[in-house]
Amino acid sequence: xxxxxYLTLSCMAWTIAWGTEPGWAGHAxxxxxxxxxxxxxxxxxxxxxxxxxxxxxxxxLSGTLASPAIQTQIxxxxxxxxLLLVDARQAARGNDTRxxxxxxxxIEEIAIHIKEKSRRRKP
Numbered sequence: 153x154x155x156x157x158y159l160t161l162s163c164m165a166w167t168i169a170w171g172t173e174p175g176w177a178g179h180a181x182x183x184x185x186x187x188x189x190x191x192x193x194x195x196x197x198x199x200x201x202x203x204x205x206x207x208x209x210x211x212x213l214s215g216t217l218a219s220p221a222i223q224t225q226i227x228x229x230x231x232x233x234x235l236l237l238v239d240a241r242q243a244a245r246g247n248d249t250r251x252x253x254x255x256x257x258x259i260e261e262i263a264i265h266i267k268e269k270s271r272r273r274k275p
Contacts, residue, residue: 190244190252197240197256200263201233204270211270218272226269233262 208226217223236259243251 193256197259204263204266
C-alpha cells in the first residue's frame with residue numbers, strides 16, 4: 153500500500169514540475185492553453201486534420217462516398233495534410249512564424265475540402 157502512495161506522490165510531483173495534469177500528460181486536454189500564437193496555430197491545424205479524418209472515416213464506413221476516385225483523392229489529401237503538419241511543427245521549432253502560418257492555413261484549406269468531399273453522397 154505504501155508503494156502505491158509513494159508512486160502517486162511522485163506522479164503528482166512530476167505533473168506539477170512539468171505543468172501537466174495526470175490525465176492529460178502530453179495531450180491537449182480541456183484545460184489546454186496555448187502559450188503562443190504558433191502553438192495555437194499548431195493546435196488548430198492538428199484539430200482540423202483530426203476532424204477531417206473523422207468525417208472521411210464515417211463516410212467510408214457508411215459506404216456513402218461519391219466514388220472510389222474521390223476516396224483516393226481524400227486519402228492523398230489526408231496524407232498531404234499530415235505531412236504539412238509535420239513541416240509546421242518543424243517550422244515552429246525554428247520559431248518561423250510565417251512558415252507556420254502558411255502551412256497551417258494550407259492544412260485548414262485541405263481539411264475543408266476533405267470534409268466537403270466526404271459529405272458528397274453517391275448519385
